Amino acid sequence: MLDPEIYKSDDEVAWCPGCYNFAILRAVKQALAELDIAPHQVMFSSGIGQAPKLPHYLKCNLFNGLHGRTLPVATGLKLANHALHVIAEGGDGDGYAEGGNHFVHAMRRNAGVTYLVHDNQIYGLTKGQTSPTSDLGFVTATTPYGSYNAPEHPLALAVACDCSFVARGFAGDAEHLAGLIARAIAHPGFALVDILQPCVTFNQVNTYQWYKQRVYQLGSDHDPADRAAAFVKAMEWGDRIPVGVIYTNDRPPLESLLPQLAKGPLIDQDIDGGAREDLLARFR
Amino acid sequence: MVDLSIIVAGAAGQGMQTISAILAKALTRQGYYVHCSHDLMSRIRGGHNVTAVRISDRPVGAPAERANILVALDRDSIDLHAGDMVPDGVMVFDDKYKIQNEKLNLFPVPLEQLAAEHGRDKRMANAVACGAVFSLMSYDVDPLADTLGDIFSAKGDPVVEANIRAARAGYGFAEREFRGVCPYCTLHEQRAQPQRLLLLTGSEAIAYGALVSGVRFLSAYPMSPATAVMEYLAARQREVGGLLVEQAEDEIAAVNMAIGAAVAGARAMTCTSGGGFALMAEGLSLAGMTEVPLVVYVAQRPGPATGFPTRTEQGDLLFALHAGHGEFARAILCPGDAAEAVDAMARAFNLADRYQTPVIVLGDQQLGDCHWTVDTLDAGRVPIDRGKLRDTWDRSQGEYRRYQLSPDGVSPRLVPGKTGQVQYWDSDEHSEEGHITESADVRRQMVAKRLHKMKGLAAEALSPAVHDRGDDVALVGFGSSKHAVREAADALAGRGVKASAVHFAQAYPLHPDTAGLLGESLKVVVVEQNATGQFARLLHSETGIRPHGSILRFDGRPLTAQYIVDQYVALG
Numbered sequence: 001m002l003d004p005e006i007y008k009s010d011d012e013v014a015w016c017p018g019c020y021n022f023a024i025l026r027a028v029k030q031a032l033a034e035l036d037i038a039p040h041q042v043m044f045s046s047g048i049g050q051a052p053k054l055p056h057y058l059k060c061n062l063f064n065g066l067h068g069r070t071l072p073v074a075t076g077l078k079l080a081n082h083a084l085h086v087i088a089e090g091g092d093g094d095g096y097a098e099g100g101n102h103f104v105h106a107m108r109r110n111a112g113v114t115y116l117v118h119d120n121q122i123y124g125l126t127k128g129q130t131s132p133t134s135d136l137g138f139v140t141a142t143t144p145y146g147s148y149n150a151p152e153h154p155l156a157l158a159v160a161c162d163c164s165f166v167a168r169g170f171a172g173d174a175e176h177l178a179g180l181i182a183r184a185i186a187h188p189g190f191a192l193v194d195i196l197q198p199c200v201t202f203n204q205v206n207t208y209q210w211y212k213q214r215v216y217q218l219g220s221d222h223d224p225a226d227r228a229a230a231f232v233k234a235m236e237w238g239d240r241i242p243v244g245v246i247y248t249n250d251r252p253p254l255e256s257l258l259p260q261l262a263k264g265p266l267i268d269q270d271i272d273g274g275a276r277e278d279l280l281a282r283f284r
Numbered sequence: 285m286v287d288l289s290i291i292v293a294g295a296a297g298q299g300m301q302t303i304s305a306i307l308a309k310a311l312t313r314q315g316y317y318v319h320c321s322h323d324l325m326s327r328i329r330g331g332h333n334v335t336a337v338r339i340s341d342r343p344v345g346a347p348a349e350r351a352n353i354l355v356a357l358d359r360d361s362i363d364l365h366a367g368d369m370v371p372d373g374v375m376v377f378d379d380k381y382k383i384q385n386e387k388l389n390l391f392p393v394p395l396e397q398l399a400a401e402h403g404r405d406k407r408m409a410n411a412v413a414c415g416a417v418f419s420l421m422s423y424d425v426d427p428l429a430d431t432l433g434d435i436f437s438a439k440g441d442p443v444v445e446a447n448i449r450a451a452r453a454g455y456g457f458a459e460r461e462f463r464g465v466c467p468y469c470t471l472h473e474q475r476a477q478p479q480r481l482l483l484l485t486g487s488e489a490i491a492y493g494a495l496v497s498g499v500r501f502l503s504a505y506p507m508s509p510a511t512a513v514m515e516y517l518a519a520r521q522r523e524v525g526g527l528l529v530e531q532a533e534d535e536i537a538a539v540n541m542a543i544g545a546a547v548a549g550a551r552a553m554t555c556t557s558g559g560g561f562a563l564m565a566e567g568l569s570l571a572g573m574t575e576v577p578l579v580v581y582v583a584q585r586p587g588p589a590t591g592f593p594t595r596t597e598q599g600d601l602l603f604a605l606h607a608g609h610g611e612f613a614r615a616i617l618c619p620g621d622a623a624e625a626v627d628a629m630a631r632a633f634n635l636a637d638r639y640q641t642p643v644i645v646l647g648d649q650q651l652g653d654c655h656w657t658v659d660t661l662d663a664g665r666v667p668i669d670r671g672k673l674r675d676t677w678d679r680s681q682g683e684y685r686r687y688q689l690s691p692d693g694v695s696p697r698l699v700p701g702k703t704g705q706v707q708y709w710d711s712d713e714h715s716e717e718g719h720i721t722e723s724a725d726v727r728r729q730m731v732a733k734r735l736h737k738m739k740g741l742a743a744e745a746l747s748p749a750v751h752d753r754g755d756d757v758a759l760v761g762f763g764s765s766k767h768a769v770r771e772a773a774d775a776l777a778g779r780g781v782k783a784s785a786v787h788f789a790q791a792y793p794l795h796p797d798t799a800g801l802l803g804e805s806l807k808v809v810v811v812e813q814n815a816t817g818q819f820a821r822l823l824h825s826e827t828g829i830r831p832h833g834s835i836l837r838f839d840g841r842p843l844t845a846q847y848i849v850d851q852y853v854a855l856g
Binding site for chain 1: 313480481482483484488492495496498500501503520521522523524525526527528530532533534536537538539540541542543544545546547548549550552566567570574661699700701703704705706707708709710711712717718719720
C-alpha cells in the first residue's frame with residue numbers, strides 16, 4: 001500500500017468548511033493508496049460542480065472538462081490508453097441531468113471507467129437548485145412550490161442498463177466508502193459508485209442526520225449477482241437506504257472486445273504500412 | 285479532346301449508383317479522368333435517382349450541364365431527362381418502351397429481357413446497360429468484365445458471373461444492332477495513354493487522408509453526408525491495426541470522446557454535418573480552452589435544420605468560423621477535390637498538434653459523395669509532425685506545467701502516464717499548472733497565449749491557387765467549387781472575358797498575401813453555394829476587399845461551369 005500523502009495537491013481548496021467532499025477526497029486517496037496506483041498512473045475526467053473540483057485537490061492527471069461530459073471524455077481516454085486507470089467524477093446534476101444520455105450509453109458500452117457520483121440531491125456550485133435525485137416536493141430557488149418531477153433512481157437505472165458494477169456509498173462513512181471505491185477501480189468494466197453526500201450549506205432536508213438514520217450496509221444475504229434482487233435494493237429509498245455493492249456482472253469490458261488493443265494501448269501502435277499500400281491499390 | 289457526360293436515371297433500387305461506379309472505374313482504368321456525381325438533377329420526390337459520370341482526357345471535377353448519353357432505366361427517366369441532353373444525344377433505354385424523339389439518337393435495348401436470359405434476374409438490367417454503353421463507345425468488353433469482377437467480388441462468384449454474362453449480352457446486342465451508328469463510337473481512338481489513375485470518393489479521400497496521417501481514434505454519430513468517412517475507417521480498423529472507431533450516442537459525446545483520446549496522446553477526430561456540428565460547438569470551445577488538438581470534418585449540406593439531407597451547400601462557413609462560445613484559435617481548411625482532401629487531413633492533424641487547438645476540415649456533399657479521378661496519392665507528401673508532444677520529461681526543468689507560458693503560445697505536451705509527471709487540463713480559466721483561477725493577471729496572460737496561436741496559423745496558411753487566364757476578373761471560390769470555377773474561367777475566355785479562377789483551400793486564417801493578390805485584380809466576383817455570400821463577407825472582414833459581385837447557388841444542386849458563366853453574363 002502506498003502512502004495516501006503522495007496524492008497531496010498544492011491547489012487551494014474551495015469547498016465550504018465541513019463539506020462532505022473532504023471525506024470523499026480522503027476515501028479516494030485511501031482507495032488509490034490501497035491499490036498501489038501512483039499519481040501519474042491515474043487520470044480523472046471531471047465535469048462542473050463542486051464534486052468535479054475534487055481531482056484538483058489530488059496529485060493525479062486530470063481533464064476537467066464541461067458540465068455533464070465527464071463520461072465521453074473518460075471513454076476516449078480509456079480507449080486511447082487502457083493502461084491508465086480512468087476515473088470520472090462529478091455530481092448528480094453533472095451526471096444524471098446534463099450527462100444523462102452519456103450515463104446510459106457508458107453503461108451499455110462498459111469501458112473500464114470508474115464513475116464516482118457525489119449525490120447530494122441539490123445543486124451546490126450554483127447555490128441551491130433542484131437536482132434529478134431531489135425528492136418530490138423538494139423546495140429550492142427554482143422550485144419554490146416544490147419539485148413536481150419524480151426523482152431518478154440512478155442505481156435502478158444502472159441495473160436496468162446492465163451496468164457491470166453498481167454500488168452506493170455514504171460520505172458519512174469514509175472507511176466503508178474507500179473500500180467501495182477500491183473495488184470499483186479494481187473492477188474491469190464500467191463501475192458506478194453513487195455517493196450519498198449531505199450538503200451542509202444548501203440542503204437542509206437531506207442532512208447528515210437524515211442519512212445516518214436511514215443508511216444501512218448490505219449484508220452477506222444480498223447476492224450482487226442476482227439482478228432481480230439488485231433491482232429491489234436499487235429501488236429501496238425512504239425509511240431505509242442500502243449502501244454497499246448492489247449489482248455486479250461479468251460482462252467483458254469494451255477494451256477486451258477490441259483486437260486492436262490486444263497488443264497494447266492504441267497510442268503505442270502504428271498504422272500498418274502494408275495495409276496502407278493495399279488500401280491505395282483498391283482505388284485503382 | 286474528350287469531354288463526355290453520361291447520366292444514368294431510374295427508380296431507387298435499379299442500381300444507378302452501381303452502373304455509374306462500374307463505368308467510372310472501368311473508364312478510369314482506360315486512362316480517363318472521371319467525375320461522378322449522384323442524385324444530380326433529381327426533380328421529383330421519392331424513388332427517382334440520377335447519377336452523372338463525366339469523362340475527360342484531362343482532369344475534371346464538376347458535372348456538365350448537359351449529357352451526351354442518357355441511360356434511362358424506367359419510363360419516367362426518359363421523359364424527365366430527354367431535355368437535359370445535348371442535341372443528337374444518345375439515349376439507351378429498354379425497348380419495351382415505345383419512344384419517338386427526333387432530337388435524340390435512340391438506342392432501344394431489351395435490358396430486362398437480356399438480364400433475365402443471361403443474368404437470370406431482370407434486376408441485372410443495369411449490367412446489360414453497362415455493356416451496351418461500352419459497345420456504343422466501341423470499347424472492348426473485357427476490361428468492363430474485369431471491373432465487374434472486382435466490384436462484385438465480395439458477393440461471390442455466382443453474382444460476379446451473372447453480372448458479367450448480362451454485361452456481355454448487352455454489349456453483344458448493341459454491337460450487332462448499332463455498330464458504327466453511335467456518334468461516340470470513335471471515342472476509343474482518342475483514348476489517352478492508359479495511366480495508373482486512382483478513383484475514389486471525397487469521403488474516402490478524407491478517411492484515407494486521416495489514416496495516412498496516423499489517426500488512431502474516430503468517434504462520431506452517423507449523419508449524411510459525413511457517415512461515409514466513419515464507415516470507411518470502421519470497415520478497415522482491424523486490418524490497418526492501431527485504429528479505433530466508436531459510434532457515439534450523440535455528437536456531444538462524439539466530440540468529447542475524441543477530445544479524451546487526443547488528450548491521451550492519440551491523433552483523434554470526429555466527423556459530422558451542420559446539425560451535428562451545432563451540437564459539437566460546446567466541445568469545440570472546450571478544445572480551444574483546454575488546448576486539445578482536435579480535428580473535425582464537417583460535411584456541409586443545405587440547412588437550416590434538416591434541410592436537404594442528401595444535397596449540397598456551402599452554408600456553414602461562417603458557422604464553422606464562429607462556432608463555440610468564447611474566443612480561441614482555429615483553422616478551417618476547405619479542400620476542392622479528392623487529392624486536396626487527403627492533403628487537408630494531413631495538414632489538419634499537423635496544425636492541430638502543433639498549435640494544440642481545433643482544426644476544422646470543411647467539406648460538403650459534393651466533395652464527399654462524388655467519385656474523383658486523381659493521378660496519384662502520395663501519402664508521405666506531408667510528413668507527420670506532432671509538435672511539442674513528448675513521452676519523456678527532463679526533471680531538471682522542474683515540475684511539468686500543462687499551460688506553461690511560451691513565446692509562441694504553445695506549451696509542452698506530455699503523454700499522460702508515460703513520464704511520472706502529472707498534468708491538469710482545465711476548462712475553467714486556469715493557471716500554468718492547470719488549476720482553476722480567478723486572477724485577472726493570469727486571465728490576461730492565458731487569453732493572449734491562446735490567441736497568439738493565430739499568428740503562427742496565419743503565417744503558414746495555404747495561399748490561394750490561381751488559375752491564371754487574365755485579369756479582367758478574378759472568380760473567387762473555396763472548397764468544392766474549385767473545378768467548376770476553373771472551367772467557367774476557361775469558358776469565359778471563349779467569350780472574350782479574361783477571367784482567372786482563384787481557389788481557396790483554406791478559408792481561415794486567410795493567407796497574408798490574399799489582399800495583395802486580389803487587390804491587383806480589376807474585378808473580384810465570389811462564387812459560392814449559399815444565399816448570403818458568406819465567403820465574400822469573410823474576405824471583406826479579413827482583407828478589406830469588397831467583391832464587385834457574387835454568384836450564388838443555394839438550390840442544393842452542384843455548381844457547373846455553365847451555371848457560373850450564365851450568372852456572370854447576367855451580372856453585366
